[in-house]
Every structure is written in structure tokens, then in C-alpha cells.
Amino acid sequence: MDVRAKVFAEYQSVEELxxxxxxxxxxxxxxxxxxxxxxxxxDFNGVVLHxxxxxxxxxxxxxxxxxxxxxxxxxxxxxxxxxxxxxxxGLENLSYIPGEVGASAVQNxxxxxxxxxxxxxxxRALKIxxxxxxxxxxxxxxxxYRDSIFKNDLRGLYVITHVTYKLNKHFEPKLDYGNLxxxxxxxxxxxxxxxxxxxIRKQKLPEVSELGSAGSFFKNPIVPHEVYNNIAARYxxxxxxxxxxxxxxxxxxxxxxxxxxxxSLGGARCYEKxxxxxxxxxxxxxDDIINLAAAICADVKEQFNITINPEVNYI
Ligand code: EPU
Numbered sequence: 001m002d003v004r005a006k007v008f009a010e011y012q013s014v015e016e017l018x019x020x021x022x023x024x025x026x027x028x029x030x031x032x033x034x035x036x037x038x039x040x041x042x043d044f045n046g047v048v049l050h051x052x053x054x055x056x057x058x059x060x061x062x063x064x065x066x067x068x069x070x071x072x073x074x075x076x077x078x079x080x081x082x083x084x085x086x087x088x089x090g091l092e093n094l095s096y097i098p099g100e101v102g103a104s105a106v107q108n109x110x111x112x113x114x115x116x117x118x119x120x121x122x123x124r125a126l127k128i129x130x131x132x133x134x135x136x137x138x139x140x141x142x143x144x145y146r147d148s149i150f151k152n153d154l155r156g157l158y159v160i161t162h163v164t165y166k167l168n169k170h171f172e173p174k175l176d177y178g179n180l181x182x183x184x185x186x187x188x189x190x191x192x193x194x195x196x197x198x199x200i201r202k203q204k205l206p207e208v209s210e211l212g213s214a215g216s217f218f219k220n221p222i223v224p225h226e227v228y229n230n231i232a233a234r235y236x237x238x239x240x241x242x243x244x245x246x247x248x249x250x251x252x253x254x255x256x257x258x259x260x261x262x263x264s265l266g267g268a269r270c271y272e273k274x275x276x277x278x279x280x281x282x283x284x285x286x287d288d289i290i291n292l293a294a295a296i297c298a299d300v301k302e303q304f305n306i307t308i309n310p311e312v313n314y315i
Contacts, residue, residue, distance in 0.1 A: 071102075081194070224247075252276040
């Protein structure tokens with residue numbers, strides 16, 4: 001999106017972050033990672049903060065686990081590449097997800113059967129109002145599907161500065177999602193799983209550098225059994241996954257049934273290889289994306305009586 005912020009400020013240390021928070025107190029603040037899950041609906045009349053802290057370190061180790069603390073501004077995929085290179089496992093299924101460590105712990109990013117919360121031990125965060133530091137255990141982060149306390153009760157109140165991952169030294173590959181198992185050897189290394197995940201993602205998802213998108217635009221809905229049964233009575237082979245609390249139906253399938261796959265509205269397009277992704281086909285305005293998302297939501301609601309909710313954060 002061609003939008004502007006009043007100020008963009010980057011910091012190199014937690015001390016510098018504190019100084020920036022003091023300097024801009026009273027302004028509208030938005031801390032971003034690489035912005036890969038944001039939709040700016042217009043110019044941002046405030047201060048956009050971004051971390052230039054990009055290191056990781058081992059903070060503890062025992063016979064089974066290694067604890068890695070990463071700075072918020074480190075690109076998640078760079079961290080995963082380094083870990084896989086050292087044979088340290090746990091994050092390899094999250095390979096090639098765009099974004100940085102701090103934001104990935106807010107959003108609880110997930111792919112191929114793994115979510116960030118599965119390996120996050122704790123996060124360190126700075127309270128925006130007074131600059132004090134607090135460590136949140138995994139449980140205190142109240143993680144859910146693409147969800148955490150930082151998107152709910154504590155929204156806008158803390159900046160996550162560091163994330164500590166507890167990673168297994170003994171590799172137990174997680175290969176049950178989709179066709180991942182068939183893409184690797186019987187005893188793959190973490191790097192082999194990483195490479196397979198990257199290949200699969202490249203086949204389905206647009207390269208952000210070539211075609212702007214925010215990844216999956218909507219979350220997959222989890223519906224009561226009776227809603228699923230009604231749909232299954234009307235359609236052949238409805239893809240579905242049993243979950244705690246109901247049945248997950250892929251939003252991609254619902255959107256495709258509504259005929260949106262590959263269709264455009266203004267400069268925005270429902271991606272032809274994965275309809276859960278909305279892309280900027282060249283010169284989309286924020287309104288083009290907003291209107292396309294709203295039209296898709298309305299059709300899914302009308303055809304299936306299911307409300308699909310955006311995964312993307314509207315700013
Ligand atoms: N499907 C269709 N038509 C399509 C594509 C998919 O009907 O054109 C149906 C199929 O039944 C398929 C199912 O959707 O089996 C699931 O598709 P896919 O494996 O691509 O996963 P997804 O549920 O659409 C989720 C995440 C992705 C993540 C993949 C793989 C959400 C919102 N999205 O997508 O995450 O990469 O699983 O784990 O949960 C993201 O969050 O930005 C993201 C890309």
C-alpha cells in the first residue's frame with residue numbers, strides 16, 4: 001500500500017527504545033515487525049517504531065534442550081536457517097514465513113502442524129507506559145490459534161523485545177501436515193524439513209517481493225458440528241479437521257466454493273493458487289483490499305452461514 005507515517009523510528013537497543021518511548025509519549029504509536037501481516041487502511045498519523053536489534057544467543061542448555069533468546073527484530077526465517085544449520089530443531093516447519101521474531105510471538109504464527117507457541121519458552125517485553133521490563137511465561141502469553149494476550153487484554157501496552165525458544169537437541173520431525181512427509185527422506189535432518197517446507201510454500205504462496213500480500217488474509221473458522229453436518233449434506237468431500245471446540249473447515253475451500261478464487265476487485269485479487277491470500281495485483285488501494293475482503297466475507301456468510309474473520313491486522 002502506498003501509505004505514509006508521520007514518523008518512522010528505529011532503535012538498536014532496549015535503552016534506545018525507552019528513549020524513543022519517552023520522546024514520543026502522547027503520540028499515536030505503532031510498533032511493527034516487517035509489516036507482513038498488516039493492512040494500512042490509509043496514512044498513519046503517528047510514530048511507527050521498528051527494532052534494529054537482530055541477534056540471537058544461547059542462554060541455557062541441558063542434555064535434551066537448548067534455550068535460544070532472539071531479539072525482536074531478527075527475521076524469523078534467518079533465525080530458523082541458522083538453527084537448522086546447527087542441527088537445532090523445533091522451528092523448521094515455520095520456515096519462509098515472512099516476518100520478525102517479536103511479531104511472530106504476538107501473532108503465534110503457524111504452519112505445517114507447528115505454531116510458534118509450541119517452542120516459545122518465554123518472552124521479554126517492555127511496558128510502553130513506564131518502560132519497565134516484564135517476562136511472560138508461555139502460559140501467561142495465553143496463546144491460541146493466531147492469537148495471544150498481546151492481541152487482546154494487553155494490546156498496544158507492551159513491546160516484545162526478546163523471545164526465548166526451548167528447542168530440542170534430539171530431532172523429532174513433525175511431518176503429519178499435508179504432503180510434507182512425502183517430500184522428505186525417512187530420517188530427514190531439520191535442514192531437509194526446512195527445505196521441503198520452503199518448496200511447498202513457494203508452490204502455493206506468492207513471493208512478497210514480487211506480489212504484495214499479507215499471507216493468509218482470513219483465519220480458518222472452527223464451527224460447531226451441526227454447521228459442518230449441514231454443509232457436508234450439501235457438498236461432496238468437505239475438507240475438515242477435528243479441533244477442540246468444533247470442526248475446522250479451511251477458509252480456502254469456502255472461498256473457492258463461492259467462486260472467488262482468481263477473481264479481482266479493483267487492484268486486489270483473490271490469489272489463484274491459494275484463495276485465502278489476497279494480493280495487490282499492482283496498484284491496489286487500501287479500499288480495494290478492504291472491499292474485496294468484505295465481499296468474500298459476505299458471500300461466505302450467505303452461502304455457508306459462517307463468519308470468516310481476518311487474520312490480518314487493519315491499521
Ligand atoms: N484448499 C482449497 N482450495 C485451494 C487451496 C486449499 O479448497 O485452492 C483447501 C484444501 O482442502 C486444503 C486446505 O484448504 O487441504 C488447507 O490448505 P493449506 O494447506 O494451504 O492451508 P490453509 O489452511 O489454507 C494454513 C495457514 C497458512 C499455513 C498453511 C500451512 C491459516 C489462516 N493459514 O492455511 O498460514 O501456511 O496452513 O500450514 O491458518 C498465514 O497465516 O499467513 C499462512 C500462510
